Each structure stands twice: as C-alpha cells, then as structure tokens.
Amino acid sequence: MNTAYSALTGLNVIIGLFSSLAVNMPDFGRFSKNRLGGYHQFFALPIIGTLGSLTPIFVTSANQYIWGSFEWYMPAVIGNFDSRAAKFFTAAAFILATIGNQVAAGSYPFSNDVTGMAPRYINIFRATLFISIFCVVSTPWNIIKNAAGLLAFLSGYR
Numbered sequence: 001m002n003t004a005y006s007a008l009t010g011l012n013v014i015i016g017l018f019s020s021l022a023v024n025m026p027d028f029g030r031f032s033k034n035r036l037g038g039y040h041q042f043f044a045l046p047i048i049g050t051l052g053s054l055t056p057i058f059v060t061s062a063n064q065y066i067w068g069s070f071e072w073y074m075p076a077v078i079g080n081f082d083s084r085a086a087k088f089f090t091a092a093a094f095i096l097a098t099i100g101n102q103v104a105a106g107s108y109p110f111s112n113d114v115t116g117m118a119p120r121y122i123n124i125f126r127a128t129l130f131i132s133i134f135c136v137v138s139t140p141w142n143i144i145k146n147a148a149g150l151l152a153f154l155s156g157y158r
Contacts, residue, residue, distance in 0.1 A: 013053055024109045107131050 056072060063071045063080065071077050074094065081087045111127035143153045 010053070024105065027109050027112045028104075102135075103128075 059074070059077060060070055060072050063069065063077050067080050071080070078087050078090050081090070107128045108124070110131050111124040114127040114130075115122050115124055142149065144150050
C-alpha cells in the first residue's frame with residue numbers, strides 16, 4: 001500500500017510540473033511552420049518533468065554528502081557555496097528557468113487569448129508586456145512571505 005501511494009504521489013508531482021505547458025500545446029502548435037511542429041512536446045514534456053522531479057533529490061543528496069545535512073531549501077543550499085561565482089551562476093540559472101517557465105506557461109497563453117478580444121489594438125507583444133507589468137505590480141512574493149498569508153491566499157480557492 002505504501003509503495004503504491006508513493007508511486008502515485010510521484011506520478012502526480014511529475015504531471016503537475018508540466019500540466020500547464022501540456023494544456024498550452026495547441027497555442028504553441030497553432031503558429032508552427034508545419035503541422036508536425038508540436039509533436040516533439042509530447043515526448044519532451046515527460047522527460048523535462050521527470051528531470052524536474054529528480055533534480056531536487058540529487059541536490060539534497062549532494063548537499064548531505066558535501067556538507068553533512070539534508071537541505072531542500074535552495075537559497076540555503078546556495079548560501080553554503082564558497083564561491084561567489086557559483087552562487088551567481090546557480091541563481092542566474094534559477095532566474096532563467098523561472099522566467100522561461102512563466103513565459104511558456106502563463107504569459108504566452110494569456111497574450112494569445114487577450115489578443116482575440118481586440119486584435120486591432122492588442123497584439124501578443126503588448127499583452128505580454130501588460131501581464132509582465134501586472135505580475136510585478138501585484139507583488140505575488142508577499143503571498144508566500146509567511147504561512148498565514150499563504151493560507152489566507154489558498155483559502156480563497158474554496
């Protein structure tokens with residue numbers, strides 16, 4: 001029973017990582033140069049999702065091997081690095097991954113949908129600029145600043 005539960009939990013995590021991108025495949029495939037342009041995503045997303053699930057396990061194990069403690073919180077892991085260059089490049093990689101994920105999973109589909117409302121005035125670039133500015137102005141990092149704020153935010157989903 002425990003093994004089956006763990007396997008299903010792992011499958012749920014992997015699917016959750018790439019579900020937003022999988023739902024947006026028609027948006028990406030619509031503008032491809034040929035009709036087979038979107039099929040590579042069918043194979044790439046599960047691989048990326050699996051690697052995305054395994055990377056924290058590898059990082060936590062490496063942290064335990066090098067520094068002797070299991071640390072899962074990435075800013076704390078980065079803080080253990082001795083080299084400022086290693087800290088910079090690791091943080092830059094996280095920033096690049098976050099921006100890439102947000103553009104693919106959030107900005108592009110939003111822009112594609114909003115463009116249909118007023119195509120004469122709103123194009124994909126303008127809609128992406130709007131949602132980018134809105135995401136910074138709305139300060140979403142305040143939601144996860146403490147547990148009370150996160151729970152208050154999540155209670156709004158009921």
